[in-house]
Amino acid sequence: MTYRTHALKALTAVGALVLMAGCGSGGSSTGGTGGTGGSAGAPVHGGNLVIARTADSQSMNATTVFDNESIWIFEQIMQPLYTVTPNGKGVMPWLATSYTVSPDKKTYTFTLRKGVKFSNGKPMTSADVKFSIDQNTKASKGWGFINTAIKSVSAPTPDTVAVHLKYPWAPLLADLSLFANGIVPANYGGETENQFYTHPVGTGPFKWGYWHKGSALKLVRNPLYWQHGKPYLNSVTWTDVPNDNTRELQLKGGQAQIDEFPAWSTVASLKSTQGVTMNLFNSTQTNYLAFNELRKPFQDVHVRRAISLAINRKALVKAVLFGNGKPANSLFPPQVPFYQQSTPGLQYNLAAAKQEMAKSSVPHGFSTVMLIPAGNSDYLTIATIVQSELKPLGINVKIQQLDVNVANTDEQSLKYDMTLTLWTMDIADPDELATFAVDPKSGAKSFFTAYNNPQVVKDTHAAQRTLSTTQRQSLYNFVQSQSARDAFMAYLYYSPYPYATSANVHGFFVTPLGNYHMENVWLSK
Amino acid sequence: MSFVGRRLLQLVPVAVGVTIVVFFMIHLIPGDPARTILQQHATPRAIAELHREWGLDRPLISQYWLFLNRLAHGNLGQSLIYGVSAASLIWQRLPATLWLIIYASVLAVLISVPLAMIAATRKDGIRDHVVRAVPLLGLGMPPFWVGFLLIYGFGITFRVFPVGGYGTGLTGHLDAMFLPALTVAIALAPVVIRSLRASMLSVLGADYITTARSKGVPARRLFFRHVLRNAVIPAITVLGINIGFLIGGTVIIENVFAIPGIGQLMINSIFQRDFPVVQGVTLVFAVLVVLVNLLADMTYASLDPRVSFDR
Numbered sequence: 001m002t003y004r005t006h007a008l009k010a011l012t013a014v015g016a017l018v019l020m021a022g023c024g025s026g027g028s029s030t031g032g033t034g035g036t037g038g039s040a041g042a043p044v045h046g047g048n049l050v051i052a053r054t055a056d057s058q059s060m061n062a063t064t065v066f067d068n069e070s071i072w073i074f075e076q077i078m079q080p081l082y083t084v085t086p087n088g089k090g091v092m093p094w095l096a097t098s099y100t101v102s103p104d105k106k107t108y109t110f111t112l113r114k115g116v117k118f119s120n121g122k123p124m125t126s127a128d129v130k131f132s133i134d135q136n137t138k139a140s141k142g143w144g145f146i147n148t149a150i151k152s153v154s155a156p157t158p159d160t161v162a163v164h165l166k167y168p169w170a171p172l173l174a175d176l177s178l179f180a181n182g183i184v185p186a187n188y189g190g191e192t193e194n195q196f197y198t199h200p201v202g203t204g205p206f207k208w209g210y211w212h213k214g215s216a217l218k219l220v221r222n223p224l225y226w227q228h229g230k231p232y233l234n235s236v237t238w239t240d241v242p243n244d245n246t247r248e249l250q251l252k253g254g255q256a257q258i259d260e261f262p263a264w265s266t267v268a269s270l271k272s273t274q275g276v277t278m279n280l281f282n283s284t285q286t287n288y289l290a291f292n293e294l295r296k297p298f299q300d301v302h303v304r305r306a307i308s309l310a311i312n313r314k315a316l317v318k319a320v321l322f323g324n325g326k327p328a329n330s331l332f333p334p335q336v337p338f339y340q341q342s343t344p345g346l347q348y349n350l351a352a353a354k355q356e357m358a359k360s361s362v363p364h365g366f367s368t369v370m371l372i373p374a375g376n377s378d379y380l381t382i383a384t385i386v387q388s389e390l391k392p393l394g395i396n397v398k399i400q401q402l403d404v405n406v407a408n409t410d411e412q413s414l415k416y417d418m419t420l421t422l423w424t425m426d427i428a429d430p431d432e433l434a435t436f437a438v439d440p441k442s443g444a445k446s447f448f449t450a451y452n453n454p455q456v457v458k459d460t461h462a463a464q465r466t467l468s469t470t471q472r473q474s475l476y477n478f479v480q481s482q483s484a485r486d487a488f489m490a491y492l493y494y495s496p497y498p499y500a501t502s503a504n505v506h507g508f509f510v511t512p513l514g515n516y517h518m519e520n521v522w523l524s525k
Numbered sequence: 526m527s528f529v530g531r532r533l534l535q536l537v538p539v540a541v542g543v544t545i546v547v548f549f550m551i552h553l554i555p556g557d558p559a560r561t562i563l564q565q566h567a568t569p570r571a572i573a574e575l576h577r578e579w580g581l582d583r584p585l586i587s588q589y590w591l592f593l594n595r596l597a598h599g600n601l602g603q604s605l606i607y608g609v610s611a612a613s614l615i616w617q618r619l620p621a622t623l624w625l626i627i628y629a630s631v632l633a634v635l636i637s638v639p640l641a642m643i644a645a646t647r648k649d650g651i652r653d654h655v656v657r658a659v660p661l662l663g664l665g666m667p668p669f670w671v672g673f674l675l676i677y678g679f680g681i682t683f684r685v686f687p688v689g690g691y692g693t694g695l696t697g698h699l700d701a702m703f704l705p706a707l708t709v710a711i712a713l714a715p716v717v718i719r720s721l722r723a724s725m726l727s728v729l730g731a732d733y734i735t736t737a738r739s740k741g742v743p744a745r746r747l748f749f750r751h752v753l754r755n756a757v758i759p760a761i762t763v764l765g766i767n768i769g770f771l772i773g774g775t776v777i778i779e780n781v782f783a784i785p786g787i788g789q790l791m792i793n794s795i796f797q798r799d800f801p802v803v804q805g806v807t808l809v810f811a812v813l814v815v816l817v818n819l820l821a822d823m824t825y826a827s828l829d830p831r832v833s834f835d836r
Contacts, residue, residue: 052783056793058562058606066564141563141571194608213607213614214793215691215785239690241783245673246689250783253680253688405556405798412560412567436565443568 036277036501036508036521043507047523048235052247052256056214056240061197063135063180064142068424068514071179073238076219076518077119078182078202081110081129081161082173084428088284088335088512091177091428095124095203096161105168105467106151110161118185119207119222126155131186133163133176135193143180145443146432149464170467174429179515205231205519214240225519232507232522251276251500257523258508259500264322264378270500277503280324280496281510284333284425289386289490293450294414301486302360307418308346308490309353310389317493319385320378324498328491330480331437335512336430338463338476345484345491350392357393365394371416372399373407379420382492411448421447421489425513434460434479438488451488528826532819536812543811544596544804548589551795551803558605558798579605592804601808602801606794611801614790615809621691621702622775622786628702629709630768636660636710637717637760642748644718645725645756653722660718663711672708672781679704689783705782709775713767720763724756731755758829765821769814 057070062078065071081096096110116124130153137147149169154162165172175181183203188196199208205225209218218237225231239256241247244263250256252273262270262278270278289311291298298304313327329345332338357363370386372379380401387397397418402410411419426432436444438460440452456479463475484491497510507520559575560567576582580591595602601611644656663671680688692701728734729752737747776788787806794802826832 059608066562066566141574145566212617212785213609214618214790239783240785241689242789243780243783246676246781246783249673249676249681250688253676253684255680255688255690403554403556404796405558405561406554408560408564408567409555409557412565443571444565 036279036505041524043232043522044524045232045234045522047233048237049233049258049505049518049521049523050250050256051236051238051258051260052241052250053238053260054240054242054247057211057217057238059197060200060211061142061193062182062184062200063139063144066142069238072515073217073219074182074200074202075179075204075515076206076236077200077204077208078179078184079204080177080179080181080183081112082177084174084177084511084513084515086509086511088282088425088428089337091173094177095129095183099173106165108163108165108172109156110163112159112161113226114159116203116226117224118189118201118203119224120185120189120201121224122185122189124183124203125158125186126161127158127186129153129161129183130155132183133161133181135184136180139180143178146175146178146180146427149175168465168467170464170472171427171429171431174427174431178427205517206236209235209237216240219518227519231519233518236518236521248500251502254502257502257505262498262500264320264324264498267322267324267498275503277501277505279499279501279508279510281499282335282512283495283497283510283514284335284512285422285495285497285514286328286331286333286424287382287420287422287492287495288328288447289382289492290411290419290421290447290449291488291490292414292416292418292448293452293488295417297360297362297366298417300361302356303362304487304490305346306353306356306360306393307386307390307395308487309349309356310393311386311490311492312348312389313493314348316382316385320381321493321495325493325495328494329484330491331483331489332430332433332476332480333425333494333512336425336433337428338430338473340477340480343477343480343484346487353393365396367396367398368417369398369400371407371410371419372401373404374401375404382420414445414448414450420492423447428513430476431460431464434463434476438479438483447489449488451483451486453482453486453488456482456486529819529823532815532822536815539815540808540811543807544593545589547804547807548592548800549585551798551800552585552588556798558800561606561797561799592801596808601805604794604799604802606797606799606802611799611805614802615787615805618785618787618790619809621784622772622779622788624691624698624702625705625709625775625778625784625786626768626771628699628706629713629771630764632706632710633713633717633764636714637721638753638757640714641718641721641725641760642753644722645729645752646748648726656718657722660711660715664715666711668708668712669777669781671711672705672778675704675708676782689781691784691786702784705778705784708778708781709771713764713771716767717760717764721756721760724759725752728752728756754828758825761821761824761828765818768817772810772813772817 053069055069057073058067059065059070060074062074079095081094082091083094085092095113095116097113099108099110101108112126118124133153137144137150149165149167151164151166156162185201189201205222206219207222209220211217216237216239218235220235221231241250247259248262248266251259267278270276291304293299317323317325317327330340330343370383372383383399387399390397410416423433435442437447438451438456440446440450459475459478463472466472497514499510501508504524506522506524510516559572563571580588604611604614640656644653647653676688679686686704687701690701692698734751737751775786776792779786779789791806
């Protein structure tokens with residue numbers, strides 16, 4: 001492009017300024033919903049796909065990082081032995097093809113997939129697998145807790161890996177499918193851990209391109225990928241576009257092909273925008289209202305139940321998600337194994353709420369504070385609705401908005417009365433959520449509520465070591481039912497993952513755990 | 526010592542003052558970078574481990590001394606979130622912000638000078654009224670809204686400019702940064718136009734202009750050599766002050782146009798409590814503001830022989 005072209009464009013722009021006020025919205029006619037794909041024919045190779053995302057990544061160190069914007073990227077590079085199934089309820093072979101279990105259920109021996117190479121050309125062996133899992137187990141301020149049941153890992157042959165457990169452990173396959181157990185070259189290929197994760201190497205469909213922090217992160221096609229013919233794209237670039245409107249405009253302007261998390265208020269209009277597919281993928285995201293049981297009167301189950309019964313979830317779904325979600329009835333979302341549809345999570349019933357208040361230690365009401373992070377319009381909407389819904393019970397709620405970091409600190413230090421929180425599953429097993437949510441001795445002090453029901457805690461731990469699916473279902477049914485009756489949190493709603501994509505994007509699918517497989521994605525001409 | 530040398534020396538206490546205020550302010554407000562990293566998995570043990578690793582378990586005064594010591598060696602410290610040097614993050618992002626400020630200033634001048642000339646030479650005429658009234662719209666409209674309007678028009682409807690980003694290479698930057706720079710220029714131009722028009726009118730009524738006219742100096746030469754040169758001096762001061770404000774205020778434009786600039790870095794780092802980056806960015810902002818004001822003074826002196834550096 002020449003300077004003259006730029007000058008002409010600049011002149012055109014300045015000259016047309018006056019016309020701007022008259023520019024209305026136009027050009028939208030049809031669109032669609034559901035996953036990307038449709039009848040576009042056979043996949044074609046090539047193309048550079050741009051995903052406009054809400055925030056930058058923090059780190060590529062899979063064993064220590066917790067933010068999704070990092071996880072979803074390095075999952076394209078480093079892969080685990082098993083991966084989550086598309087419905088989010090199970091796992092399927094990935095870098096391993098099968099496994100056997102010892103009679104005492106304490107040793108799992110995995111057969112590795114043949115012909116898998118790292119993007120640097122070196123074959124993946126059992127030594128790499130052992131090293132990778134060991135590194136994650138050691139990550140004391142990272143995901144090491146997920147490998148808590150692992151005693152040791154051995155590599156009896158180059159093609160087999162044995163995982164020795166301290167005790168039988170039901171969620172093992174789900175735990176091993178976590179990104180933090182992704183396979184990297186043994187000894188980081190001769191580099192230090194820090195050096196390695198500045199340009200990680202893995203067996204995944206893409207390899208490292210560049211990362212301009214705060215701007216863009218690019219991965220390029222791994223020609224040695226073990227699924228022959230994949231990936232279809234030459235590269236994927238994640239650009240950091242924190243403004244919702246700008247992401248949408250970049251999608252419409254063709255500068256990005258995927259808009260990560262468009263604002264809920266725009267979902268309806270995006271559905272009818274020509275050239276755009278609005279996807280609402282099933283998710284495991286659940287929003288809750290948490291009560292701090294260290295503060296009065298939230299130790300009183302009748303108070304918690306009254307509040308939970310007074311919240312109109314359908315109104316919340318309509319106001320916050322513009323109808324794109326469902327009221328929650330359980331601690332677990334429907335896309336989690338052992339979810340119980342009949343869990344009696346308390347639903348809107350003002351008369352019943354008043355009865356519970358009458359039985360409580362504060363029958364005439366009380367004043368309290370709801371803590372929310374500043375700048376989160378969805379949370380402010382929820383808080384405002386809950387505030388008005390609790391008035392008939394005589395509960396006077398003051399909404400306190402604090403800086404995100406301060407709000408998180410106060411929540412985790414249990415310096416709050418009520419607060420809004422959420423959860424998204426990391427593994428295809430309820431164990432991580434259940435332990436986090438109901439065990440006061442876990443690092444999270446029962447989801448930072450101090451809730452403590454010994455029988456619920458006992459059954460949660462029993463479900464970890466029971467390999468029978470039937471028994472686990474029974475145990476988790478009790479955990480869900482009892483915690484709902486205890487109303488330690490008000491379950492608000494389940495929401496999908498919204499992604500708007502250009503109509504020429506195919507094969508883009510987000511699992512209920514939030515991760516996606518970019519090797520299946522292709523761009524039609 | 527020369528004027529420039531003295532002004533540069535004054536930068537040192539300004540910078541030290543900024544480091545003291547920012548360091549203690551950011552450390553004393555509640556919030557913890559360890560919680561940004563660990564999110565819901567922030568156990569006391571993990572938090573303590575990170576604090577030890579980052580040196581946040583030391584007394585505050587000792588941390589400040591370490592910061593000054595590093596600063597003296599040109600080291601701004603490591604970003605707590607990214608784990609890379611704060612200076613590298615800042616240097617990576619600074620060009621985008623400088624591009625925005627310089628490009629916007631150039632556009633503001635290109636818009637303001639001709640319009641002010643039109644207004645001043647047709648005082649109280651229709652053109653004068655139009656020039657005085659229309660640009661005020663730019664001052665009254667919020668920049669984020671002007672930005673979206675421009676994106677919608679030129680990025681979506683006409684598709685002549687990219688919808689945000691910084692671009693690559695000189696032409697890429699010129700292309701990608703045009704709309705954001707124009708957004709800033711639209712807000713900047715009305716102030717400059719008003720100032721320039723007023724000083725042009727004042728100069729046009731001066732005796733030496735009447736003398737020049739009576740000597741038969743051609744109108745074009747009279748305007749550019751005598752009127753504009755003298756009238757532009759107050760406008761430079763106005764522009765300099767506004768650019769100073771702009772340095773700290775680019776964050777909205779960077780957000781709307783997804784420009785990976787230093788303003789966006791500053792905001793993110795504050796939210797994440799990435800102390801070394803916040804300290805580094807603030808220092809850079811302070812230095813830039815001082816340098817812009819120095820540049821304005823130097824331009825002022827070079828245009829007006831009555832102004833001397835030594836007085």
